[in-house]
Structure formats: C-alpha cells, structure tokens
Amino acid sequence: MSARIAGRAALLAALAAVWSVAAYFLWRSQVPSSLQLPHVEVRHLFSAAQLRAASSFGRFTTLDWALAELAQLAVFGLYAWRGARFTRESAAGPIGTGMLLGMIGFALVWISQLPFDFAGLWWERRHHLTHVGYVAHAFGNWLALGSQFVFLCLALVIVMGFARLVGGWWWLPAAPLFVGLAALSAFVTPYLLSTHRLQDVQLQAQARVLERTEHVQHTPIVVEPVHDVTELPNAEATGLGPSRRVVLWDTLLDGRFTDRELRVVIAHELGHLERQHLWKDIGWYALLAFPGAFLIARVTRRRGGMGRPEAVPLALLAIVVLDLLALPLQNAISRHMEAEADWEALQATRDPAAATALFKRFVSTTLDEPAPSTWEYLVLENHPTIEQRIAMAEAWRRYATSAAQSP
Amino acid sequence: MDPHPVQLVVEDDLRRSRLTVFFRLLLAIPHIVWLSLWTLLAALLAVVTWLVTLIAGRPPAGLHRFMCAYVRYQVHLSSYLALAANPYPPFDGRKGEYPIDVTLPAPGAQSRWKTLVRLFLAMPALLLASAFGGSGGSRNSGSLVTACAALGWFASLVRGRMPKGLRDAGAYGIGYGAQVLAYLLFVTDRYPNADPTALLAGVERPPEHPVRLVGDAHDVRRSRLTVFFRILLVLPHLYWLVLWSVVAVLVAIANWFVTLARGTPAAPLHRFLSSFVRYRLHVYAFLYLAANPFPGFTGRAGSYPLDLELPAPGRQSRWKTGFRIVLVLPAAIVDAGLGSGLFVAGVLTWFVALVKGSAPWGLRNLMAYALRYDAQVNAYGLLLTDAYPHASPLEGAATRANAFDGAA
Numbered sequence: 001m002s003a004r005i006a007g008r009a010a011l012l013a014a015l016a017a018v019w020s021v022a023a024y025f026l027w028r029s030q031v032p033s034s035l036q037l038p039h040v041e042v043r044h045l046f047s048a049a050q051l052r053a054a055s056s057f058g059r060f061t062t063l064d065w066a067l068a069e070l071a072q073l074a075v076f077g078l079y080a081w082r083g084a085r086f087t088r089e090s091a092a093g094p095i096g097t098g099m100l101l102g103m104i105g106f107a108l109v110w111i112s113q114l115p116f117d118f119a120g121l122w123w124e125r126r127h128h129l130t131h132v133g134y135v136a137h138a139f140g141n142w143l144a145l146g147s148q149f150v151f152l153c154l155a156l157v158i159v160m161g162f163a164r165l166v167g168g169w170w171w172l173p174a175a176p177l178f179v180g181l182a183a184l185s186a187f188v189t190p191y192l193l194s195t196h197r198l199q200d201v202q203l204q205a206q207a208r209v210l211e212r213t214e215h216v217q218h219t220p221i222v223v224e225p226v227h228d229v230t231e232l233p234n235a236e237a238t239g240l241g242p243s244r245r246v247v248l249w250d251t252l253l254d255g256r257f258t259d260r261e262l263r264v265v266i267a268h269e270l271g272h273l274e275r276q277h278l279w280k281d282i283g284w285y286a287l288l289a290f291p292g293a294f295l296i297a298r299v300t301r302r303r304g305g306m307g308r309p310e311a312v313p314l315a316l317l318a319i320v321v322l323d324l325l326a327l328p329l330q331n332a333i334s335r336h337m338e339a340e341a342d343w344e345a346l347q348a349t350r351d352p353a354a355a356t357a358l359f360k361r362f363v364s365t366t367l368d369e370p371a372p373s374t375w376e377y378l379v380l381e382n383h384p385t386i387e388q389r390i391a392m393a394e395a396w397r398r399y400a401t402s403a404a405q406s407p
Numbered sequence: 408m409d410p411h412p413v414q415l416v417v418e419d420d421l422r423r424s425r426l427t428v429f430f431r432l433l434l435a436i437p438h439i440v441w442l443s444l445w446t447l448l449a450a451l452l453a454v455v456t457w458l459v460t461l462i463a464g465r466p467p468a469g470l471h472r473f474m475c476a477y478v479r480y481q482v483h484l485s486s487y488l489a490l491a492a493n494p495y496p497p498f499d500g501r502k503g504e505y506p507i508d509v510t511l512p513a514p515g516a517q518s519r520w521k522t523l524v525r526l527f528l529a530m531p532a533l534l535l536a537s538a539f540g541g542s543g544g545s546r547n548s549g550s551l552v553t554a555c556a557a558l559g560w561f562a563s564l565v566r567g568r569m570p571k572g573l574r575d576a577g578a579y580g581i582g583y584g585a586q587v588l589a590y591l592l593f594v595t596d597r598y599p600n601a602d603p604t605a606l607l608a609g610v611e612r613p614p615e616h617p618v619r620l621v622g623d624a625h626d627v628r629r630s631r632l633t634v635f636f637r638i639l640l641v642l643p644h645l646y647w648l649v650l651w652s653v654v655a656v657l658v659a660i661a662n663w664f665v666t667l668a669r670g671t672p673a674a675p676l677h678r679f680l681s682s683f684v685r686y687r688l689h690v691y692a693f694l695y696l697a698a699n700p701f702p703g704f705t706g707r708a709g710s711y712p713l714d715l716e717l718p719a720p721g722r723q724s725r726w727k728t729g730f731r732i733v734l735v736l737p738a739a740i741v742d743a744g745l746g747s748g749l750f751v752a753g754v755l756t757w758f759v760a761l762v763k764g765s766a767p768w769g770l771r772n773l774m775a776y777a778l779r780y781d782a783q784v785n786a787y788g789l790l791l792t793d794a795y796p797h798a799s800p801l802e803g804a805a806t807r808a809n810a811f812d813g814a815a
Contacts, residue, residue, distance in 0.1 A: 086630070086632070086633070088700075089630045089632075089633050089699065089700055089701060090700050090701040091700035091701065091702055091703060091710055091711050091712070092700070092701045092702055092703040092704065093703050093710075096701060096702075096703050096704055097701065099643060099701075100633075100640065100701040103636070103639060103640050103643075104632060104633065104636065104640070107635075107636040107639050107640070145639070146639070146642045149639055149640075149642045149643065150642055150643055150646055153642075153643040
C-alpha cells in the first residue's frame with residue numbers, strides 16, 4: 001500500500017516538475033528582471049473628478065460582476081443537484097442526453113445572467129460608453145450564442161465519447177484534443193472578423209517601420225468597425241502563422257488619440273506577435289487543461305463518470321468553480337504578457353511620453369481605475385493597471401537613459 | 408370531448424367540369440363582388456352582435472341566421488375558388504345545397520367574458536387560418552389552400568377530376584377557416600379546432616401510404632424548460648441535419664442511377680436515406696413541439712415517440728424514377744404550403760405548452776399531418792418509394808388501428 005502511495009507521489013512530483021519547467025519557459029519575459037517600477041502618484045496625474053468618475057464606474061461594474069458570478073454559481077449549484085432529472089426529456093442516447101443537459105445548463109445560466117448584463121449595459125449607456133439597445137444586447141447576437149451551444153455540444157461529444165471508450169482516463173486523450181481545438185480557433189478567428197485595411201497612409205508607414213523593428217514584417221494592420229455598438233477604444237493581436245494580424249477598433253481612429261499614441265498601440269500589439277504570446281496562450285491553456293480535466297474526471301466519479309449524462313450538470317459546476325479559482329492565475333499570466341508587450345512597444349517606439357499620454361487617456365475614454373484595490377487587481381484585471389503602465393514607461397525612460405550613459 | 412359545433416360536410420364526388428375549371432376565376436368575379444358587399448355588412452353587424460351578446464349572453468336569432476349564412480357562403484365560394492367543389496355556388500349561403508358545406512349551431516348561451524375579448528382570443532386562430540388561406544384567412548400565395556387550388560387546376564383540366572388529396576387538404580383549410588369565422592362572428596363560442604381528423608370526420612380515407620407515422624400518438628406532455636429553450640436546444644441538430652443533407656443529396660444521386668439501372672434502390676443507400684428521412688422528422692417534430700424528448704442523432708427506427716414507418720427497398724417504375732425530380736415538384740409546393748401552417752402551429756404550441764405543460768391535441772395532430780406529408784415528399788424525392796405523397800390530412804385507411812389518426 002505504501003509503495004503504491006509512494007509511486008503515486010513520485011508520479012505526481014514528476015508531473016509537477018514537468019509542469020513547472022513548462023511554466024518557467026512560458027513565463028520568461030523580455031522585461032528585465034531587475035527593473036524596478038517607480039512609484040507613481042496617480043493624484044498628480046489625474047484630476048479628482050477623473051478619479052472619482054473612474055472609481056464610481058469601477059465600483060458598480062465590480063459589484064455587478066460579483067453578483068453575476070454568485071448567480072451563476074447558484075444556478076449551476078442547483079442544476080448540479082437537480083439537473084439530472086432532465087435525462088427523461090431525451091430520446092437521444094447517453095451522449096445526446098449529455099448534450100441536452102449541457103445545453104439546458106448553459107441556457108439557464110444565460111437567462112440568469114441577463115439581469116446583470118442589462119445592469120452593466122445600463123451603466124455603460126449612462127456613461128456613454130455604448131449605444132446598444134437592451135433588446136439588441138439580449139437577442140442581437142444569436143449567432144454567437146448558438147455557436148457557444150454548438151461548441152458545448154462538440155466538447156461534450158469529445159469528453160463523453162472518450163469517457164465511454166476509456167472510462168476515467170478520458171482526460172488524457174481529451175485534453176490534447178481541446179488544446180488542438182483552441183489552436184484551431186485562434187487560427188480561424190481572424191478570418192471571421194469583419195475588418196478593412198488601415199486607410200491612414202501615414203500610420204501605415206509608421207506601422208511598417210515598427211514591424212521591421214519588432215521583426216514581424218508583413219503583418220496586416222486592419223480596422224474593425226465597432227463604433228455602432230461601443231465607444232470604447234481597443235486593439236488586439238490575433239491569429240497564428242499566416243492568419244496573424246493586428247486589429248484596431250475604429251474607435252481608436254476617431255480623433256481622440258494622436259498618431260504618436262496610436263504608434264504605441266500598434267507597437268504593443270506587434271509586441272504580442274513578436275513574443276509569440278498567442279502560442280504562449282495556447283501553451284498556458286494546455287498546462288491548465290490537463291489538471292482541470294483530471295479534476296473534473298475525479299469530481300464526476302460519484303455520478304458514474306463523464307460517460308453518463310447524469311454527470312454533466314456536476315461537471316458544469318466543477319468547470320465554473322475551477323475557472324473561478326484559476327482566475328487570479330489566468331489574470332496574472334495575462335498581465336505578465338501585457339507588461340511584456342508594453343515593454344516591447346517602448347523599445348520599438350522609444351517614446352515613453354506618448355505611452356504615458358496614451359495610458360492617461362484610457363482613464364477618460366474607458367473609465368478604467370488607475371489604481372484599483374488589491375482584490376480587484378487579482379480577480380478582475382487582466383492588464384497591468386494604468387498606474388503600473390505609466391510607471392513602466394517611466395522605468396523604461398530611466399533604463400534607456402542609464403543604458404545610453406553606460407560605457 | 409364533444410364534437411365541434413361547426414362541422415364540415417363533404418359530399419363532393421371529385422368530378423370537375425374542365426370548362427368551368429379553366430375559367431374558374433373569371434366565373435367567380437360576380438361572387439367576389441357580392442362577397443365584398445356582404446363582408447362589409449357582416450363587419451358592421453358583427454359589432455351589433457357583439458354588443459347584444461355581451462348584454463344578453465346570447466346572439467339574437469336574426470343576426471345569428473345572417474352570420475350563419477355569411478359563414479356558409481364563405482365556405483361555398485372558397486370551395487369553388489379552391490376547386491374543392493365543382494358546382495357554381497348559390498349567392499345566399501343556403502344550407503345543404505352545396506357539396507362542401509358546414510353545419511352550424513343554433514343560437515345558444517355564450518360566455519360574456521369570452522365575448523368581451525373575442526377579437527383578442529381569435530388572434531392565434533386567425534393566424535393559423537391565414538397560414539392555410541381558407542375562408543376567413545387571407546389568401547396568401549404561399550398558403551395550403553392556394554397551393555392545392557393551383558395544382559388542382561392543372562390536374563382537373565387534364566383528368567377532369569380533382570385529386571382527392573388536394574381536395575381534402577383544401578377542404579381542411581376551408582373548414583378550419585369556417586370555424587374561425589364562426590367564432591369571430593359569435594355564431595359559437597367554441598374555440599376552433601385545428602385537428603384534421605376531427606374536421607374531416609365524415610370524409611373517406613385515402614389508401615394507405617407506405618410512408619406513415621408510428622409511435623406514441625398520445626404523448627402530449629411537454630417539459631416547460633425544454634420548450635422555453637427549444638430554439639437553442641435544437642441548434643446542434645440543425646447543424647447536423649445540414650451536414651447530413653449534403654451527404655444525403657449525393658447519396659440520392661447515386662441512388663437515382665442505381666434505381667434507374669436496376670429498377671430497385673440499392674439496399675445500403677436505401678437504408679442511409681431512410682435514416683436521414685426519419686432523422687429529419689425527429690428533428691422537426693422536436694423543433695415544432697410535435698414531440699417532447701430531445702431526439703437522437705442517428706434517425707434510428709423506434710427511438711422517438713413520433714416515428715416513421717418506411718418501406719423496404721422494392722421495385723419502382725423506371726419512368727417515375729427518371730423524372731422524379733420533376734414529379735416531386737407539385738408535392739414540394741403543397742409541402743411548402745403546409746410548412747407555413749406547421750410554423751404557426753409550432754409557435755402557438757410554444758406558448759400553450761409553456762403555460763400548460765402539454766401540447767394542444769388539435770395543433771399536435773395538425774403538425775403530425777404536416778410532418779407526415781413532409782416525410783412522404785422526402786421519401787419520394789429520395790427514391791425510397793415511388794408512391795406519390797398523399798396530401799390528404801387523413802392518414803391512409805389502415806387494416807390495423809392507426810395510432811396517429813384517432814381522437815384523444
């Protein structure tokens with residue numbers, strides 16, 4: 001017995017070691033480890049009114065998020081307890097019935113989230129951050145909702161199919177398959193966006209220079225029209241290999257941001273591509289998918305395992321709880337990569353003043369809190385705070401100055 | 408349950424005069440003008456009837472007689488226009504003089520509450536009648552009655568006879584319209600019943616078709632939760648059905664060549680296409696709430712409460728096989744006409760099932776009819792049988808008790 005326990009402990013230790021080594025390689029960053037972020041006094045950078053507005057906006061959205069999470073947990077909890085009874089509404093065999101139970105769970109959560117969605121929308125409309133109507137918000141995106149349902153069904157087919165084939169070890173073949181699907185999704189997503197090429201010739205030329213500087217030549221810079229639905233400015237690096245591109249929301253190009261600031265945005269997104277952050281995202285997903293799937297397999301054993309449809313409601317609850325527990329880690333990983341992209345942008349543009357101006361402008365355009373509370377930072381912030389980003393620009397300026405002065 | 412007080416009487420012998428069929432629309436012009444005037448008067452008197460019924464609790468005899476004559480005249484003229492009957496109709500809506508007629512109740516006590524909100528209550532039935540396009544409903548070009556009339560026009564000109572299936576389907580639409588009109592005009596306060604079996608109770612059944620419904624006909628319980636989310640829950644099935652349809656078309660082409668060469672479909676192809684037709688029925692039955700459980704993805708026989716019996720591969724006429732794609736078109740037109748009725752019935756069932764947790768028997772049987780016909784069209788188009796789809800709302804005369812053609 002003790003040999004068995006020792007064997008398991010050794011296996012666990014070996015797996016933990018492999019996990020740690022992989023995590024170490026994924027965590028490596030271009031940001032100098034010795035870099036010390038200077039203290040930034042946000043009260044000197046923003047007016048009291050700006051800070052008050054951002055704080056008030058953030059308080060409501062945080063409360064809305066927390067209540068929505070609680071509601072989601074309550075619904076999934078109830079569903080895990082009572083949901084198995086819906087097996088009688090199916091004539092579709094075990095896997096089909098599992099799909100039905102999964103979809104019912106999702107549908108219930110969708111309904112339970114609507115009040116919080118509406119509250120969030122009301123708040124954003126009140127602050128002139130969006131123009132979307134309530135009906136359009138709830139029912140305007142049926143395609144996306146339908147796609148979620150179809151993806152959920154596909155996921156259940158994979159999990160339940162393997163569970164019926166190999167029993168409790170389903171997570172071993174299923175996890176790599178999900179990683180493959182995540183990679184496929186990352187590859188395909190850019191082709192599904194409705195975008196057009198960047199029209200601004202001057203900005204285009206600057207982007208070409210940045211691409212060369214950051215060694216990501218021939219990356220298309222495209223514009224996504226979103227002004228009909230939101231006022232929020234945003235940009236993203238997306239795609240893998242031939243599908244990779246930088247997508248700028250057209251709200252960035254409506255005159256609120258200077259060309260120098262836009263240069264920083266483009267350099268930041270190119271930084272993501274240069275540092276292979278999308279691949280790293282998939283790598284992190286893989287590192288979390290294996291233990292996550294293993295834990296779900298363990299949790300659902302009491303319902304007969306994932307081969308049985310009765311286990312699906314419990315599995316949904318387990319996924320949501322695990323996702324919530326992993327949120328601080330996921331946010332930390334995201335913030336780490338965003339900080340590296342900021343650093344790459346500073347290295348490429350060598351314009352910390354523009355970066356500082358850009359980050360300051362985010363407070364007035366997105367109502368982002370410059371320095372949120374610690375728990376908000378851990379649970380909700382997937383980017384460095386405005387305070388940290390401004391501090392990084394200042395740190396880069398000092399770093400570059402000292403590097404230039406050193407013999 | 409008592410039979411509905413508005414009953415359709417069908418004494419038509421299917422024979423048609425080619426000459427009057429050819430000029431039918433022109434010949435009907437005086438009737439259409441007369442009907443317009445009559446409709447104007449009926450609309451005005453309906454308000455008076457409404458007020459009197461609201462106060463007295465029953466419609467006055469004189470006005471009731473007028474409304475009965477109007478409803479009957481609508482039925483006569485609609486039947487004439489839709490070729491559901493042959494003779495030129497009388498102008499006064501008299502009783503018992505026309506091969507397609509209705510029996511109407513004597514004036515009786517009516518609930519004042521139902522009278523007060525009659526127009527509102529009649530909306531769902533009007534919507535359904537409109538989808539059929541019979542008397543009382545609008546004659547939209549995509550309706551069942553219009554499709555049957557248009558196809559019947561050609562058939563009657565060629566054969567001098569109206570095909571029974573088209574006549575029955577047209578009569579059904581007209582009969583349902585008459586029930587709606589009678590309800591709306593305070594002839595009765597009994598709600599219209601869309602059950603085809605009940606409406607065509609006295610009509611002779613067609614011969615048994617090799618493609619027919621089987622299963623648990625009395626499964627009207629519906630889970631409110633799965634009803635509420637039905638559109639979302641059916642999505643994976645719709646995706647799967649689209650994928651399967653693409654393959655089915657390719658297999659059907661292969662099956663066409665095989666059947667043309669051998670006179671019999673290839674067994675594996677026949678099996679595959681049978682599963683496809685059955686699966687399609689399961690999915691649509693689930694989508695439109697004609698059945699309750701979430702269906703399987705394989706179209707396995709006996710796996711669903713609303714299931715399909717399909718013939719084994721057998722000899723088929725090579726002529727019918729060669730021209731199948733053309734021959735199936737008329738049936739596809741009727742199918743499309745029925746499809747709008749199916750859609751409306753599905754939407755109405757959604758509301759009822761959410762409240763009551765069960766599907767209304769009449770709507771459920773109407774949907775079973777539409778789904779059965781759709782399956783027959785698919786089976787014919789995909790060469791599973793060379794028996795032409797029968798448009799009659801009545802299931803074929805069976806040697807055994809047929810589960811889907813009885814009253815609840």
